[in-house]
Amino acid sequence: MLLTTLIKDLEFVKLKGDLSIDVSGIAYDSREVANNGVFVAMPGFKMDGHDFIQQAIDMGANTIIIEKDLYIEDNITVLKVTDSRKALARIASNFYNKPTEKLNMVGITGTNGKTSITYFIKSIFDHVNKSTGLIGTIGTMIDNKIMQNKNTTPESLNLQAIFNNMLKVNTENCIMEVSSHSLSLNRVAYCEFNTGIFTNLTPDHLELHKNMEEYFNAKAELFEMTRDYNIINADDEYGRRLIERVKNYDAKLVTYGIENEADIYATDIFYSVEFTKYTLNTPKGSIEITVNIPGIIYVYNSLAAIACAYCNGIDLNDIQKGIKELKSIKGRFEVVYTDQDYKIIVDFAHTEDGLEKTLTTIKPFAKGRIILVFGVYAAPGEKGRGKRRAMGKVAAKYSDFAVVTSDNPKEQDPNLIIQEIVEAIKEENGKHIAIVDRKEAIKYAIGISNKDDIILIAGKGHETSQVIGKEEIPFNETEIVTEIIKTSREMKIS
Numbered sequence: 001m002l003l004t005t006l007i008k009d010l011e012f013v014k015l016k017g018d019l020s021i022d023v024s025g026i027a028y029d030s031r032e033v034a035n036n037g038v039f040v041a042m043p044g045f046k047m048d049g050h051d052f053i054q055q056a057i058d059m060g061a062n063t064i065i066i067e068k069d070l071y072i073e074d075n076i077t078v079l080k081v082t083d084s085r086k087a088l089a090r091i092a093s094n095f096y097n098k099p100t101e102k103l104n105m106v107g108i109t110g111t112n113g114k115t116s117i118t119y120f121i122k123s124i125f126d127h128v129n130k131s132t133g134l135i136g137t138i139g140t141m142i143d144n145k146i147m148q149n150k151n152t153t154p155e156s157l158n159l160q161a162i163f164n165n166m167l168k169v170n171t172e173n174c175i176m177e178v179s180s181h182s183l184s185l186n187r188v189a190y191c192e193f194n195t196g197i198f199t200n201l202t203p204d205h206l207e208l209h210k211n212m213e214e215y216f217n218a219k220a221e222l223f224e225m226t227r228d229y230n231i232i233n234a235d236d237e238y239g240r241r242l243i244e245r246v247k248n249y250d251a252k253l254v255t256y257g258i259e260n261e262a263d264i265y266a267t268d269i270f271y272s273v274e275f276t277k278y279t280l281n282t283p284k285g286s287i288e289i290t291v292n293i294p295g296i297i298y299v300y301n302s303l304a305a306i307a308c309a310y311c312n313g314i315d316l317n318d319i320q321k322g323i324k325e326l327k328s329i330k331g332r333f334e335v336v337y338t339d340q341d342y343k344i345i346v347d348f349a350h351t352e353d354g355l356e357k358t359l360t361t362i363k364p365f366a367k368g369r370i371i372l373v374f375g376v377y378a379a380p381g382e383k384g385r386g387k388r389r390a391m392g393k394v395a396a397k398y399s400d401f402a403v404v405t406s407d408n409p410k411e412q413d414p415n416l417i418i419q420e421i422v423e424a425i426k427e428e429n430g431k432h433i434a435i436v437d438r439k440e441a442i443k444y445a446i447g448i449s450n451k452d453d454i455i456l457i458a459g460k461g462h463e464t465s466q467v468i469g470k471e472e473i474p475f476n477e478t479e480i481v482t483e484i485i486k487t488s489r490e491m492k493i494s
Protein backbone atom coordinates (compact mmCIF):
# COMPACT_ATOMS: atom_id res chain seq x y z
CA MET A 1 0.00 0.00 0.00
CA LEU A 2 1.17 3.54 -0.70
CA LEU A 3 2.13 5.45 2.44
CA THR A 4 -0.01 8.38 1.27
CA THR A 5 -3.06 6.07 1.16
CA LEU A 6 -2.25 4.62 4.57
CA ILE A 7 -2.02 8.04 6.24
CA LYS A 8 -5.16 9.50 4.65
CA ASP A 9 -6.94 11.77 7.18
CA LEU A 10 -4.08 11.40 9.67
CA GLU A 11 -2.95 14.67 11.23
CA PHE A 12 0.84 14.75 11.31
CA VAL A 13 3.94 16.81 10.77
CA LYS A 14 6.47 15.32 8.37
CA LEU A 15 9.88 15.48 9.99
CA LYS A 16 11.74 13.83 7.12
CA GLY A 17 11.56 11.44 4.18
CA ASP A 18 9.29 10.54 1.31
CA LEU A 19 5.53 9.94 1.49
CA SER A 20 5.21 8.29 -1.91
CA ILE A 21 6.77 5.00 -0.85
CA ASP A 22 5.23 1.57 -0.56
CA VAL A 23 4.68 0.14 2.92
CA SER A 24 4.12 -3.53 3.64
CA GLY A 25 2.29 -3.37 6.97
CA ILE A 26 2.06 -1.78 10.41
CA ALA A 27 3.50 -2.74 13.81
CA TYR A 28 3.40 -1.14 17.27
CA ASP A 29 5.90 -3.65 18.64
CA SER A 30 9.43 -3.33 17.28
CA ARG A 31 9.82 -7.11 17.39
CA GLU A 32 7.01 -7.52 14.89
CA VAL A 33 8.09 -5.04 12.23
CA ALA A 34 8.20 -6.40 8.66
CA ASN A 35 10.54 -5.29 5.90
CA ASN A 36 9.31 -1.90 4.57
CA GLY A 37 6.83 -1.73 7.41
CA VAL A 38 5.57 1.22 9.45
CA PHE A 39 6.49 1.28 13.14
CA VAL A 40 4.28 3.31 15.48
CA ALA A 41 6.17 4.21 18.66
CA MET A 42 3.79 4.37 21.64
CA PRO A 43 4.62 5.34 25.21
CA GLY A 44 3.31 2.55 27.45
CA PHE A 45 2.67 1.78 31.09
CA LYS A 46 5.84 -0.24 31.50
CA MET A 47 8.02 0.68 28.52
CA ASP A 48 8.17 3.21 25.74
CA GLY A 49 8.01 2.26 22.08
CA HIS A 50 10.24 5.29 21.32
CA ASP A 51 13.10 3.35 22.97
CA PHE A 52 12.79 0.59 20.37
CA ILE A 53 12.93 2.68 17.19
CA GLN A 54 16.44 1.50 16.29
CA GLN A 55 15.32 -2.13 16.63
CA ALA A 56 12.33 -1.38 14.36
CA ILE A 57 14.66 0.17 11.76
CA ASP A 58 17.00 -2.82 12.00
CA MET A 59 13.99 -5.07 11.39
CA GLY A 60 13.35 -3.16 8.13
CA ALA A 61 10.92 -0.34 8.98
CA ASN A 62 10.87 2.35 6.30
CA THR A 63 8.50 4.66 8.18
CA ILE A 64 8.37 5.64 11.86
CA ILE A 65 5.48 7.44 13.54
CA ILE A 66 6.39 9.15 16.81
CA GLU A 67 4.74 11.46 19.32
CA LYS A 68 7.92 12.62 21.06
CA ASP A 69 10.57 14.98 19.72
CA LEU A 70 13.36 12.72 18.54
CA TYR A 71 16.06 12.95 15.93
CA ILE A 72 16.33 9.82 13.80
CA GLU A 73 19.49 9.57 11.70
CA ASP A 74 18.58 6.76 9.32
CA ASN A 75 17.32 7.48 5.84
CA ILE A 76 13.66 6.75 6.48
CA THR A 77 10.37 8.61 6.66
CA VAL A 78 9.47 10.06 10.07
CA LEU A 79 6.07 11.51 10.94
CA LYS A 80 5.20 13.20 14.22
CA VAL A 81 1.68 13.03 15.64
CA THR A 82 0.15 14.26 18.90
CA ASP A 83 -1.11 10.82 20.02
CA SER A 84 0.48 7.69 18.57
CA ARG A 85 -2.23 5.31 19.84
CA LYS A 86 -4.84 7.39 18.01
CA ALA A 87 -2.62 7.56 14.92
CA LEU A 88 -2.29 3.75 15.04
CA ALA A 89 -6.09 3.44 15.07
CA ARG A 90 -6.38 5.79 12.07
CA ILE A 91 -3.85 4.00 9.88
CA ALA A 92 -5.01 0.53 10.98
CA SER A 93 -8.54 1.37 9.82
CA ASN A 94 -7.14 2.73 6.53
CA PHE A 95 -4.92 -0.33 6.04
CA TYR A 96 -7.90 -2.68 6.22
CA ASN A 97 -10.09 -0.33 4.18
CA LYS A 98 -12.38 0.82 7.01
CA PRO A 99 -13.98 -2.56 7.80
CA THR A 100 -16.39 -1.24 10.44
CA GLU A 101 -18.27 0.66 7.71
CA LYS A 102 -19.17 -2.75 6.23
CA LEU A 103 -20.22 -4.50 9.44
CA ASN A 104 -23.27 -4.07 11.64
CA MET A 105 -21.32 -3.06 14.75
CA VAL A 106 -22.69 -3.46 18.27
CA GLY A 107 -20.48 -2.17 21.11
CA ILE A 108 -21.20 -3.04 24.73
CA THR A 109 -19.76 -1.16 27.66
CA GLY A 110 -20.28 -1.07 31.43
CA THR A 111 -18.59 -2.70 34.42
CA ASN A 112 -20.40 -6.05 34.38
CA GLY A 113 -22.47 -8.04 31.94
CA LYS A 114 -20.70 -7.28 28.67
CA THR A 115 -19.58 -10.85 27.88
CA SER A 116 -22.95 -12.36 28.76
CA ILE A 117 -24.77 -9.86 26.56
CA THR A 118 -22.55 -10.69 23.56
CA TYR A 119 -23.51 -14.36 23.97
CA PHE A 120 -27.24 -13.61 24.34
CA ILE A 121 -27.20 -11.44 21.21
CA LYS A 122 -25.28 -14.08 19.26
CA SER A 123 -27.79 -16.73 20.28
CA ILE A 124 -30.70 -14.64 18.98
CA PHE A 125 -28.85 -13.66 15.80
CA ASP A 126 -27.86 -17.32 15.22
CA HIS A 127 -31.50 -18.31 15.56
CA VAL A 128 -32.40 -16.07 12.61
CA ASN A 129 -29.24 -17.04 10.67
CA LYS A 130 -27.51 -13.69 10.94
CA SER A 131 -23.78 -14.37 10.62
CA THR A 132 -22.22 -13.00 13.77
CA GLY A 133 -18.74 -12.60 15.20
CA LEU A 134 -17.84 -11.77 18.80
CA ILE A 135 -14.96 -9.94 20.46
CA GLY A 136 -14.51 -9.95 24.23
CA THR A 137 -13.03 -11.36 27.41
CA ILE A 138 -13.55 -15.02 26.47
CA GLY A 139 -11.94 -14.38 23.08
CA THR A 140 -12.70 -13.59 19.47
CA MET A 141 -15.24 -15.78 17.73
CA ILE A 142 -15.24 -15.85 13.94
CA ASP A 143 -17.20 -18.49 12.06
CA ASN A 144 -17.98 -20.05 15.47
CA LYS A 145 -14.28 -20.69 16.12
CA ILE A 146 -12.85 -19.08 19.22
CA MET A 147 -9.36 -17.59 19.59
CA GLN A 148 -7.99 -16.05 22.77
CA ASN A 149 -7.38 -12.30 23.01
CA LYS A 150 -4.68 -10.60 25.06
CA ASN A 151 -7.21 -7.92 25.95
CA THR A 152 -11.01 -7.81 26.23
CA THR A 153 -10.90 -5.10 23.58
CA PRO A 154 -7.70 -5.62 21.57
CA GLU A 155 -5.32 -2.87 20.39
CA SER A 156 -6.63 -0.99 17.33
CA LEU A 157 -4.32 -2.74 14.86
CA ASN A 158 -5.38 -6.20 16.07
CA LEU A 159 -8.99 -5.09 16.23
CA GLN A 160 -9.07 -3.83 12.64
CA ALA A 161 -7.43 -7.10 11.51
CA ILE A 162 -10.18 -9.04 13.33
CA PHE A 163 -12.90 -6.98 11.60
CA ASN A 164 -11.19 -7.67 8.29
CA ASN A 165 -11.07 -11.41 9.05
CA MET A 166 -14.77 -11.33 9.90
CA LEU A 167 -15.53 -9.76 6.53
CA LYS A 168 -13.41 -12.35 4.74
CA VAL A 169 -15.81 -15.09 5.91
CA ASN A 170 -18.89 -12.95 5.18
CA THR A 171 -19.69 -12.06 8.79
CA GLU A 172 -22.35 -9.37 8.82
CA ASN A 173 -22.62 -8.53 12.52
CA CYS A 174 -19.83 -7.84 14.99
CA ILE A 175 -20.85 -7.85 18.64
CA MET A 176 -18.03 -6.57 20.81
CA GLU A 177 -17.17 -5.61 24.34
CA VAL A 178 -15.80 -2.10 24.57
CA SER A 179 -13.75 -1.76 27.74
CA SER A 180 -13.12 1.60 29.36
CA HIS A 181 -9.40 1.01 28.75
CA SER A 182 -10.05 0.71 25.04
CA LEU A 183 -11.98 3.98 24.99
CA SER A 184 -9.37 5.85 27.04
CA LEU A 185 -6.47 4.40 25.07
CA ASN A 186 -8.04 4.98 21.65
CA ARG A 187 -8.15 1.30 20.70
CA VAL A 188 -11.64 1.80 19.21
CA ALA A 189 -11.01 5.22 17.67
CA TYR A 190 -12.37 5.45 14.10
CA CYS A 191 -14.68 2.45 14.60
CA GLU A 192 -18.20 3.17 13.44
CA PHE A 193 -20.79 1.63 15.75
CA ASN A 194 -24.42 1.13 14.79
CA THR A 195 -25.50 0.32 18.32
CA GLY A 196 -24.06 1.06 21.76
CA ILE A 197 -25.18 -0.72 24.93
CA PHE A 198 -24.56 0.47 28.50
CA THR A 199 -24.98 -2.09 31.30
CA ASN A 200 -24.01 -0.57 34.66
CA LEU A 201 -21.18 1.19 36.46
CA THR A 202 -19.74 0.11 39.81
CA PRO A 203 -16.19 0.53 41.17
CA ASP A 204 -13.55 -1.25 39.05
CA HIS A 205 -10.42 -0.34 37.12
CA LEU A 206 -9.91 2.70 39.33
CA GLU A 207 -6.17 2.18 38.95
CA LEU A 208 -6.49 3.59 35.41
CA HIS A 209 -9.37 6.01 35.82
CA LYS A 210 -8.72 8.30 38.76
CA ASN A 211 -12.28 8.20 40.06
CA MET A 212 -15.80 7.06 39.19
CA GLU A 213 -16.47 10.27 37.27
CA GLU A 214 -13.54 9.71 34.96
CA TYR A 215 -14.50 6.02 34.61
CA PHE A 216 -18.05 7.06 33.68
CA ASN A 217 -16.85 9.64 31.15
CA ALA A 218 -14.60 7.04 29.51
CA LYS A 219 -17.53 4.62 29.10
CA ALA A 220 -19.84 7.42 27.88
CA GLU A 221 -17.52 8.11 24.93
CA LEU A 222 -18.90 5.02 23.17
CA PHE A 223 -22.26 6.75 22.80
CA GLU A 224 -20.67 9.54 20.80
CA MET A 225 -19.53 6.95 18.26
CA THR A 226 -22.91 5.31 17.56
CA ARG A 227 -25.06 5.91 14.51
CA ASP A 228 -28.38 4.14 15.03
CA TYR A 229 -29.22 3.12 18.62
CA ASN A 230 -28.09 3.83 22.18
CA ILE A 231 -29.43 1.11 24.49
CA ILE A 232 -29.16 2.00 28.18
CA ASN A 233 -30.04 0.38 31.52
CA ALA A 234 -32.63 2.68 33.13
CA ASP A 235 -32.21 1.04 36.56
CA ASP A 236 -28.56 1.95 36.92
CA GLU A 237 -27.68 5.29 38.50
CA TYR A 238 -25.02 6.04 35.88
CA GLY A 239 -27.30 4.65 33.17
CA ARG A 240 -29.87 7.31 34.08
CA ARG A 241 -27.22 10.01 33.85
CA LEU A 242 -26.19 8.68 30.46
CA ILE A 243 -29.82 8.69 29.29
CA GLU A 244 -29.99 12.43 30.05
CA ARG A 245 -26.69 12.99 28.24
CA VAL A 246 -27.60 11.16 25.01
CA LYS A 247 -31.24 12.28 24.70
CA ASN A 248 -30.44 14.75 21.95
CA TYR A 249 -27.90 12.64 20.10
CA ASP A 250 -28.72 11.45 16.58
CA ALA A 251 -28.80 7.76 17.54
CA LYS A 252 -32.20 6.67 18.88
CA LEU A 253 -32.36 6.12 22.63
CA VAL A 254 -33.82 2.79 23.79
CA THR A 255 -33.99 2.02 27.52
CA TYR A 256 -34.36 -1.28 29.37
CA GLY A 257 -35.01 -2.19 32.98
CA ILE A 258 -37.13 -3.77 35.67
CA GLU A 259 -37.75 -1.05 38.24
CA ASN A 260 -37.88 2.20 36.33
CA GLU A 261 -39.92 3.19 33.30
CA ALA A 262 -38.23 1.78 30.17
CA ASP A 263 -38.99 0.91 26.54
CA ILE A 264 -38.09 -2.77 26.98
CA TYR A 265 -38.90 -4.15 30.43
CA ALA A 266 -39.53 -7.30 32.44
CA THR A 267 -42.50 -8.06 34.67
CA ASP A 268 -43.79 -11.14 36.53
CA ILE A 269 -40.30 -12.48 37.09
CA PHE A 270 -40.13 -16.06 38.39
CA TYR A 271 -36.76 -17.10 39.75
CA SER A 272 -35.59 -20.68 40.20
CA VAL A 273 -32.15 -22.11 40.81
CA GLU A 274 -31.87 -23.35 37.24
CA PHE A 275 -33.62 -20.70 35.13
CA THR A 276 -35.68 -17.51 35.23
CA LYS A 277 -38.95 -16.79 33.46
CA TYR A 278 -40.36 -13.32 32.89
CA THR A 279 -42.79 -11.41 30.73
CA LEU A 280 -40.98 -9.27 28.20
CA ASN A 281 -42.76 -6.03 27.38
CA THR A 282 -41.91 -4.03 24.27
CA PRO A 283 -43.68 -1.34 22.21
CA LYS A 284 -44.56 -4.19 19.80
CA GLY A 285 -46.14 -6.45 22.43
CA SER A 286 -45.30 -8.91 25.20
CA ILE A 287 -44.00 -12.46 25.31
CA GLU A 288 -42.73 -14.92 27.91
CA ILE A 289 -38.96 -15.32 28.12
CA THR A 290 -37.00 -18.20 29.67
CA VAL A 291 -33.38 -17.54 30.54
CA ASN A 292 -31.34 -20.64 31.33
CA ILE A 293 -28.87 -18.83 33.57
CA PRO A 294 -30.50 -17.97 36.90
CA GLY A 295 -30.67 -14.68 38.78
CA ILE A 296 -31.54 -11.03 38.33
CA ILE A 297 -28.17 -10.40 36.65
CA TYR A 298 -29.27 -12.42 33.65
CA VAL A 299 -32.67 -10.77 33.51
CA TYR A 300 -30.83 -7.50 32.96
CA ASN A 301 -28.28 -8.98 30.56
CA SER A 302 -30.94 -10.74 28.50
CA LEU A 303 -33.04 -7.54 28.38
CA ALA A 304 -30.06 -5.62 26.97
CA ALA A 305 -29.57 -8.30 24.30
CA ILE A 306 -33.29 -8.35 23.52
CA ALA A 307 -33.32 -4.56 23.13
CA CYS A 308 -30.50 -4.92 20.60
CA ALA A 309 -32.31 -7.69 18.69
CA TYR A 310 -35.51 -5.63 18.78
CA CYS A 311 -33.71 -2.62 17.30
CA ASN A 312 -32.36 -4.93 14.58
CA GLY A 313 -35.92 -5.80 13.58
CA ILE A 314 -36.01 -9.35 14.97
CA ASP A 315 -39.46 -10.75 15.70
CA LEU A 316 -40.43 -11.37 19.37
CA ASN A 317 -41.00 -15.10 18.75
CA ASP A 318 -37.49 -15.44 17.37
CA ILE A 319 -36.11 -13.44 20.28
CA GLN A 320 -37.88 -15.80 22.69
CA LYS A 321 -36.37 -18.86 20.98
CA GLY A 322 -32.92 -17.34 20.63
CA ILE A 323 -32.69 -16.54 24.36
CA LYS A 324 -33.92 -20.01 25.32
CA GLU A 325 -31.37 -21.68 23.04
CA LEU A 326 -28.46 -20.29 25.07
CA LYS A 327 -27.87 -23.01 27.65
CA SER A 328 -24.78 -21.66 29.45
CA ILE A 329 -21.84 -19.31 29.14
CA LYS A 330 -18.35 -20.45 30.13
CA GLY A 331 -17.62 -19.32 33.69
CA ARG A 332 -20.81 -17.30 34.10
CA PHE A 333 -22.85 -18.96 36.88
CA GLU A 334 -21.64 -22.24 35.43
CA VAL A 335 -22.73 -25.30 37.41
CA VAL A 336 -19.63 -27.48 37.08
CA TYR A 337 -20.83 -30.22 39.40
CA THR A 338 -24.24 -31.15 40.75
CA ASP A 339 -25.39 -34.09 42.81
CA GLN A 340 -29.05 -33.73 43.79
CA ASP A 341 -29.08 -30.58 45.95
CA TYR A 342 -25.32 -30.23 46.21
CA LYS A 343 -23.86 -27.82 43.67
CA ILE A 344 -20.55 -26.33 42.70
CA ILE A 345 -20.76 -23.13 40.68
CA VAL A 346 -17.88 -21.35 38.93
CA ASP A 347 -18.46 -17.65 38.30
CA PHE A 348 -16.34 -14.77 37.01
CA ALA A 349 -17.61 -12.39 39.75
CA HIS A 350 -14.62 -10.12 40.32
CA THR A 351 -16.28 -6.92 41.47
CA GLU A 352 -18.10 -6.10 44.67
CA ASP A 353 -21.38 -5.74 42.79
CA GLY A 354 -20.97 -8.96 40.77
CA LEU A 355 -20.10 -10.97 43.88
CA GLU A 356 -23.03 -9.57 45.86
CA LYS A 357 -25.52 -10.22 43.05
CA THR A 358 -24.21 -13.76 42.47
CA LEU A 359 -24.38 -14.65 46.16
CA THR A 360 -27.88 -13.20 46.50
CA THR A 361 -28.98 -15.19 43.44
CA ILE A 362 -27.95 -18.39 45.23
CA LYS A 363 -29.26 -17.46 48.69
CA PRO A 364 -32.99 -18.21 48.28
CA PHE A 365 -32.25 -21.68 46.91
CA ALA A 366 -29.50 -22.82 49.28
CA LYS A 367 -30.99 -25.34 51.71
CA GLY A 368 -27.62 -25.61 53.40
CA ARG A 369 -24.70 -23.20 53.55
CA ILE A 370 -23.17 -21.05 50.85
CA ILE A 371 -19.46 -21.74 50.87
CA LEU A 372 -17.53 -19.14 48.93
CA VAL A 373 -14.02 -19.65 47.54
CA PHE A 374 -12.55 -16.39 46.29
CA GLY A 375 -9.64 -14.00 46.14
CA VAL A 376 -9.04 -10.59 44.64
CA TYR A 377 -6.70 -10.14 41.66
CA ALA A 378 -3.71 -7.85 41.98
CA ALA A 379 -4.64 -4.20 41.59
CA PRO A 380 -2.12 -1.61 42.74
CA GLY A 381 -2.25 0.94 45.56
CA GLU A 382 -5.08 2.24 47.67
CA LYS A 383 -7.64 1.52 44.94
CA GLY A 384 -6.65 -2.16 45.00
CA ARG A 385 -6.93 -2.18 48.78
CA GLY A 386 -10.41 -0.67 48.61
CA LYS A 387 -11.52 -3.51 46.36
CA ARG A 388 -10.17 -6.16 48.76
CA ARG A 389 -12.03 -4.59 51.67
CA ALA A 390 -15.26 -4.17 49.72
CA MET A 391 -15.25 -7.76 48.45
CA GLY A 392 -14.32 -9.08 51.92
CA LYS A 393 -17.35 -7.34 53.39
CA VAL A 394 -19.65 -8.74 50.69
CA ALA A 395 -18.26 -12.22 51.36
CA ALA A 396 -18.93 -11.90 55.10
CA LYS A 397 -22.42 -10.54 54.56
CA TYR A 398 -23.74 -12.91 51.91
CA SER A 399 -21.89 -16.22 52.36
CA ASP A 400 -21.95 -18.61 55.31
CA PHE A 401 -18.29 -19.50 55.09
CA ALA A 402 -15.51 -17.96 53.03
CA VAL A 403 -12.35 -19.72 51.93
CA VAL A 404 -10.11 -16.78 51.07
CA THR A 405 -7.44 -17.62 48.52
CA SER A 406 -5.36 -16.28 45.63
CA ASP A 407 -6.83 -15.01 42.38
CA ASN A 408 -4.16 -13.65 40.01
CA PRO A 409 -1.71 -12.15 42.53
CA LYS A 410 0.77 -11.39 39.72
CA GLU A 411 3.83 -9.75 41.28
CA GLN A 412 2.06 -8.81 44.52
CA ASP A 413 2.36 -10.85 47.71
CA PRO A 414 -0.75 -13.11 47.80
CA ASN A 415 -0.51 -13.34 51.61
CA LEU A 416 -0.86 -9.57 51.87
CA ILE A 417 -3.87 -9.46 49.54
CA ILE A 418 -5.51 -12.30 51.51
CA GLN A 419 -4.71 -10.65 54.84
CA GLU A 420 -6.47 -7.46 53.76
CA ILE A 421 -9.55 -9.38 52.60
CA VAL A 422 -9.58 -11.34 55.88
CA GLU A 423 -9.41 -8.14 57.97
CA ALA A 424 -12.58 -6.89 56.26
CA ILE A 425 -14.31 -10.26 56.81
CA LYS A 426 -13.35 -10.20 60.50
CA GLU A 427 -14.82 -6.72 60.94
CA GLU A 428 -18.16 -8.21 59.87
CA ASN A 429 -17.68 -11.33 62.03
CA GLY A 430 -17.69 -13.54 58.94
CA LYS A 431 -16.63 -17.18 59.25
CA HIS A 432 -13.59 -17.85 57.13
CA ILE A 433 -10.27 -19.56 56.55
CA ALA A 434 -7.30 -18.39 54.49
CA ILE A 435 -5.60 -20.88 52.16
CA VAL A 436 -3.12 -19.33 49.73
CA ASP A 437 -3.04 -22.20 47.21
CA ARG A 438 -6.25 -21.94 45.17
CA LYS A 439 -6.46 -25.65 44.40
CA GLU A 440 -6.05 -26.49 48.09
CA ALA A 441 -8.73 -23.90 48.89
CA ILE A 442 -11.17 -25.57 46.48
CA LYS A 443 -10.28 -28.98 47.95
CA TYR A 444 -10.93 -27.66 51.45
CA ALA A 445 -14.33 -26.20 50.46
CA ILE A 446 -15.39 -29.49 48.87
CA GLY A 447 -14.09 -31.40 51.91
CA ILE A 448 -16.17 -29.44 54.45
CA SER A 449 -19.37 -29.26 52.41
CA ASN A 450 -22.48 -31.26 53.14
CA LYS A 451 -25.30 -32.51 50.92
CA ASP A 452 -27.36 -29.29 50.84
CA ASP A 453 -24.50 -26.81 50.54
CA ILE A 454 -23.70 -24.73 47.48
CA ILE A 455 -20.09 -23.90 46.75
CA LEU A 456 -19.40 -20.76 44.73
CA ILE A 457 -15.90 -20.50 43.30
CA ALA A 458 -15.65 -16.87 42.24
CA GLY A 459 -13.24 -14.70 40.34
CA LYS A 460 -11.69 -16.74 37.55
CA GLY A 461 -14.69 -17.96 35.56
CA HIS A 462 -13.59 -19.01 32.06
CA GLU A 463 -9.88 -18.39 32.71
CA THR A 464 -7.60 -21.38 32.33
CA SER A 465 -4.51 -20.06 34.06
CA GLN A 466 -3.35 -18.26 37.18
CA VAL A 467 -0.72 -15.53 37.11
CA ILE A 468 1.64 -15.87 40.06
CA GLY A 469 4.73 -13.67 39.97
CA LYS A 470 5.67 -13.44 36.30
CA GLU A 471 4.55 -16.99 35.62
CA GLU A 472 1.28 -18.07 34.01
CA ILE A 473 0.36 -21.44 35.48
CA PRO A 474 -2.35 -23.66 33.93
CA PHE A 475 -5.43 -23.53 36.15
CA ASN A 476 -8.74 -24.81 34.86
CA GLU A 477 -11.32 -24.70 37.65
CA THR A 478 -13.80 -27.04 35.97
CA GLU A 479 -11.11 -29.70 35.54
CA ILE A 480 -9.79 -29.15 39.07
CA VAL A 481 -13.25 -29.60 40.62
CA THR A 482 -13.85 -32.78 38.60
CA GLU A 483 -10.46 -34.17 39.61
CA ILE A 484 -10.99 -33.41 43.34
CA ILE A 485 -14.45 -34.99 43.36
CA LYS A 486 -13.19 -38.07 41.52
CA THR A 487 -10.29 -38.52 43.95
CA SER A 488 -12.48 -38.05 47.03
CA ARG A 489 -14.96 -40.64 45.67
CA GLU A 490 -12.15 -43.12 45.01
CA MET A 491 -10.89 -42.60 48.58
CA LYS A 492 -14.39 -43.26 49.96
CA ILE A 493 -14.70 -46.49 47.93
CA SER A 494 -11.31 -47.84 48.94
Ligand SMILES: CC(=O)N[C@H]1[C@@H](OP(=O)(O)OP(=O)(O)OC[C@H]2O[C@@H](n3ccc(=O)[nH]c3=O)[C@H](O)[C@@H]2O)O[C@H](CO)[C@@H](O)[C@@H]1O[C@H](C)C(=O)N[C@@H](C)C(=O)N[C@H](CCC(=O)O)C(=O)O
Pocket (backbone or CB within 6 Å): 028, 029, 030, 031, 041, 042, 043, 044, 045, 046, 047, 048, 049, 050, 052, 137, 150, 151, 152, 153, 154, 155, 179, 180, 181, 182
Ligand atom coordinates in the same frame (compact mmCIF):
# COMPACT_ATOMS: atom_id res chain seq x y z
C1 LIG B 1 -2.17 -1.37 31.31
C2 LIG B 1 -2.52 -1.55 29.88
O1 LIG B 1 -3.63 -1.33 29.47
N1 LIG B 1 -1.54 -2.03 29.09
C3 LIG B 1 -1.79 -2.22 27.68
C4 LIG B 1 -0.74 -1.48 26.89
O2 LIG B 1 0.51 -2.03 27.20
P1 LIG B 1 1.65 -1.11 27.73
O3 LIG B 1 1.40 0.30 27.31
O4 LIG B 1 1.82 -1.34 29.16
O5 LIG B 1 2.91 -1.70 26.95
P2 LIG B 1 4.44 -1.58 27.35
O6 LIG B 1 4.92 -2.93 27.68
O7 LIG B 1 4.66 -0.47 28.31
O8 LIG B 1 5.10 -1.17 25.95
C5 LIG B 1 4.94 0.11 25.36
C6 LIG B 1 5.12 0.00 23.87
O9 LIG B 1 6.46 -0.46 23.59
C7 LIG B 1 6.40 -1.49 22.65
N2 LIG B 1 7.58 -2.36 22.76
C8 LIG B 1 7.87 -2.99 23.92
C9 LIG B 1 8.98 -3.84 23.98
C10 LIG B 1 9.79 -4.04 22.83
O10 LIG B 1 10.77 -4.77 22.82
N3 LIG B 1 9.44 -3.36 21.71
C11 LIG B 1 8.38 -2.52 21.64
O11 LIG B 1 8.12 -1.95 20.59
C12 LIG B 1 5.12 -2.22 22.97
O12 LIG B 1 4.66 -3.02 21.91
C13 LIG B 1 4.19 -1.03 23.24
O13 LIG B 1 3.66 -0.53 22.03
O14 LIG B 1 -0.95 -1.64 25.50
C14 LIG B 1 -0.91 -3.02 25.09
C15 LIG B 1 -1.18 -3.04 23.59
O15 LIG B 1 -2.42 -2.50 23.35
C16 LIG B 1 -1.98 -3.82 25.83
O16 LIG B 1 -1.95 -5.17 25.44
C17 LIG B 1 -1.74 -3.70 27.32
O17 LIG B 1 -2.76 -4.38 28.01
C18 LIG B 1 -2.34 -5.17 29.12
C19 LIG B 1 -2.00 -6.59 28.66
C20 LIG B 1 -3.43 -5.21 30.17
O18 LIG B 1 -3.35 -5.96 31.13
N4 LIG B 1 -4.44 -4.39 30.04
C21 LIG B 1 -5.63 -4.43 30.89
C22 LIG B 1 -5.47 -3.53 32.11
C23 LIG B 1 -6.79 -3.96 30.03
O19 LIG B 1 -6.61 -3.26 29.02
N5 LIG B 1 -7.97 -4.38 30.37
C24 LIG B 1 -9.14 -4.00 29.62
C25 LIG B 1 -10.39 -4.22 30.43
C26 LIG B 1 -10.69 -5.64 30.86
C27 LIG B 1 -12.05 -5.72 31.58
O20 LIG B 1 -13.10 -5.64 30.94
O21 LIG B 1 -12.07 -5.87 32.80
C28 LIG B 1 -9.13 -4.74 28.28
O22 LIG B 1 -9.76 -4.25 27.33
O23 LIG B 1 -8.50 -5.79 28.19
Ligand SMILES: Nc1ncnc2c1ncn2[C@@H]1O[C@H](COP(=O)(O)OP(=O)(O)OP(=O)(O)O)[C@@H](O)[C@H]1O
Pocket (backbone or CB within 6 Å): 110, 111, 112, 113, 114, 115, 116, 117, 137, 152, 177, 199, 200, 297, 298, 300, 301, 331, 332, 333, 347, 348, 349, 350, 353, 354, 355, 357, 358, 461
Ligand atom coordinates in the same frame (compact mmCIF):
# COMPACT_ATOMS: atom_id res chain seq x y z
N1 LIG C 1 -25.68 -7.15 34.96
C1 LIG C 1 -24.83 -7.49 35.92
N2 LIG C 1 -24.83 -6.87 37.13
C2 LIG C 1 -23.95 -7.22 38.10
N3 LIG C 1 -23.04 -8.20 37.98
C3 LIG C 1 -22.99 -8.85 36.82
C4 LIG C 1 -23.87 -8.53 35.72
N4 LIG C 1 -23.57 -9.36 34.70
C5 LIG C 1 -22.57 -10.13 35.10
N5 LIG C 1 -22.21 -9.85 36.38
C6 LIG C 1 -21.14 -10.47 37.17
O1 LIG C 1 -19.91 -10.18 36.51
C7 LIG C 1 -19.25 -11.37 36.10
C8 LIG C 1 -18.67 -11.17 34.74
O2 LIG C 1 -19.74 -11.07 33.81
P1 LIG C 1 -19.46 -10.69 32.31
O3 LIG C 1 -18.26 -11.43 31.88
O4 LIG C 1 -20.70 -10.82 31.54
O5 LIG C 1 -19.10 -9.16 32.50
P2 LIG C 1 -18.05 -8.29 31.71
O6 LIG C 1 -18.61 -6.92 31.70
O7 LIG C 1 -17.78 -8.90 30.41
O8 LIG C 1 -16.76 -8.36 32.62
P3 LIG C 1 -15.23 -8.33 32.11
O9 LIG C 1 -15.09 -7.41 30.95
O10 LIG C 1 -14.47 -7.89 33.30
O11 LIG C 1 -14.97 -9.72 31.68
C9 LIG C 1 -20.31 -12.46 36.13
O12 LIG C 1 -19.72 -13.70 36.35
C10 LIG C 1 -21.21 -12.00 37.25
O13 LIG C 1 -20.70 -12.39 38.50
